[in-house]
Amino acid sequence: MVISLDESPNPAYICPADIACTNLDRAAQILQLDPGAVEVLRTPHRVLTVSIPVRMDDGQIHVFAGHRVQHCNILGPYKGGMRYHPSVTLREVSSLAMLMTWKCALLGIPYGGAKGGIAVDPQALSAGELERLTRRFTSELVRDIGPQIDIPAPDVGTGAREMAWMMDTYSMSVGHASPGVVTGKPLSVGGSKGRDAxxxxxxxxxxxxxxxxxxxxxxxxxxxxxxxxxxxxxxxxxxxxxxxxxxxxxxxxxxxxxxxxxxxxxxxxxxxxxxxxxxxxxxxxxxxxxxxxxxxxxxxxxxxxxxxxxxxxxxxxxxxxxxxxxxxxxxxxxxxxxxxxxxxxPDILANAGGVVVSYLEWVQGLSYLFWDEEKVNLELEKLMVAAYTRVLQQAVKFRLPLRPAAYTLAVGRVVEAFNQRGLYP
Missing domain, CATH: 3.40.50.720 (NAD(P)-binding Rossmann-like Domain)
Structure with missing residues (x-):
């Protein structure tokens, strides 16, 4: 059974892609950005679609479609969740990858944006079926993820268990333990205290x-x-x-x-x-x-x-x-x-706590030096308060609501880095 991700199951659904591009265009207009730079940011850098054959508990083979969209790596490695939900579409994942770019930029985190997903109801699968699905999906992405390339994380329908399976599959493929390949892992395999909340x-x-x-x-x-x-x-x-x-x-x-x-x-x-x-x-x-x-x-x-x-x-x-x-x-x-x-x-500010602590987990994993929960929460507090303060100051300065103020800061930071790095070749 092949599950198509081409269309949303709800005809009244408004794809976040429309919202993401509208907010980008509004920020670009306020900042009077070069149209060429905006076109670069409108388009995902890489879109991966893979076939995921899974042997189900009854012996039948079902084929699922998995996606990983890597939107932008101008500020650093791609970063974003893996979503298991029946409503997942390629277009939705693409827009959420763009949102991750702005979220990381707004918080001052050295990441770009990515997002992945499979159109599946995880509650309809057994634990064994979910593990086989996750491991096969990860094996298809081994060349395109990694601690310095693209770092997945939990999202709707996934959690620490799925991240442990992903980390183990990647580690077995590269021949050594790699705790930095994903975040949101269990504490026993390099997760961070404070990540769940x-x-x-x-x-x-x-x-x-x-x-x-x-x-x-x-x-x-x-x-x-x-x-x-x-x-x-x-x-x-x-x-x-x-x-x-x-x-x-x-x-x-x-x-x-x-x-x-x-x-x-x-x-x-x-x-x-x-x-x-x-x-x-x-x-x-x-x-x-x-x-x-x-x-x-x-x-x-x-x-x-x-x-x-x-x-x-x-x-x-x-x-x-x-x-x-x-x-x-x-x-x-x-x-x-x-x-x-x-x-x-706006979401790129209000729900950014997850990616902040994912970043802190990644830093801990790369250094093999782990912090207590008080320190993690203190760092989260500092980054969130600083980001809110910058957004509020931008809103007052340009007489904007908080959403366009946040987007002008985030998009402006990415465009500045794009201009400074230059266009290769």
Whole structure:
């Protein structure tokens, strides 16, 4: 069975590629960049598509299609996640690779952008099938990844287990242990403390700084989070630890709402064995659509793309939207929120905590010197706060919302490096 990635399964889906290119063009116009340089940045440097035959548990062979898009390596090795999800398309992966370029540039990390993925439902496969799928995919990419070439990481549908399989497969292929080939690994094979919660922690830091800009403390602030996976759950726990009141969280089944605040630690324990929030007894049931329109200080869309659209942007009542997911707000929705005075913390800033700690893990792996969690979190805090400060200063200087301010900084840094390096040959 060959799975095609040519078309999105949802005809109403707005591909992040449209969002990524629109934001690039807007930044280029503000910065008055050379059209040739913009054309270079619009086009991925390398697109890899491989066939992945896998023997399933019933003995049948299924053939999956795997992609790795390497967008830009002007600032350093390619960096980006590996996504296992039924909605994966080549076009989506290409746009997310571009987003990674801007994210790394904005945070001042010496990486370029990449992204990979397989259109597969990982929950429909056994652990053995997933391992065979991951190892075969990695073996097809051995010549195109590496600690100084392209460093994959977890994404939707993947985690530390898959990264360990990737590292082991690559290491067996090159003949020596190579902990720097991937990040997001288990601690036992060179992972970093603090990595699991890093993206969620970054969302909290960015939200805190935005609240402080508006003269409001995180303590006592009301928070609604769509998505209770790796990012949303970690963010919810840290928000609660910092004294914020998390009034709503949701997963694919729906969510729970309590205006007085949910017990996030208890909810995290409840879903640990695979239970769904719809069956929890806490608070009252709320749909994902309703959660997005709750009155709150901070709304965190931390699920998938295209959650706040032209259809519901006018109903968003949050003061701040912190993009925990990649491209959860469409172009038209962004315009509506901007006109209504809603502060949007763009994905290339708000959810950059994961790539920051991935970078710190990579540095630790190359040096074989590992840090405690306090040091990792301190470095994450410094980089996130510095990036937010630069974006805010850019926004004030050019009278821009935070998204175009962030993009002008990120795109400008890459173009500056492109001009200084020159065009080979």
């Amino acid at each position: 890093a993206t969620g922690r970054g969302v909290v830091i960015a939200s805190r700084e935005a609240l402080l800009t508006g003269k409001k403390s995180l303590r006592g602030a009301t928070i609604a989070i769509q998505g209770f996976g790796k990012v949303g759950k970690a963010a919810a726990l840290i928000f609660e630890q910092e004294g914020a009141r998390v009034i709503a969280v949701s997963d694919a089944s729906g969510g729970r709402y309590d205006p007085e605040g949910l017990d996030i630690e208890r909810l995290a324990d409840y879903v640990r064995d695979g239970s769904r929030l719809i069956n929890s007894s806490q608070g009252q049931f709320i749909s994902n659509a309703e959660l997005l329109t709750l009155e709150c200080d901070v709304l965190v869309p931390a699920a998938l793309e295209n959650q706040i659209t032209e259809a519901n942007a006018a109903q968003v009542r949050a003061r701040i939207v912190a993009e925990g997911a990649n491209a959860p707000v469409t172009i038209e929705a962004d315009r509506i929120l901007e006109e209504r005075g809603v502060t949007v913390l």
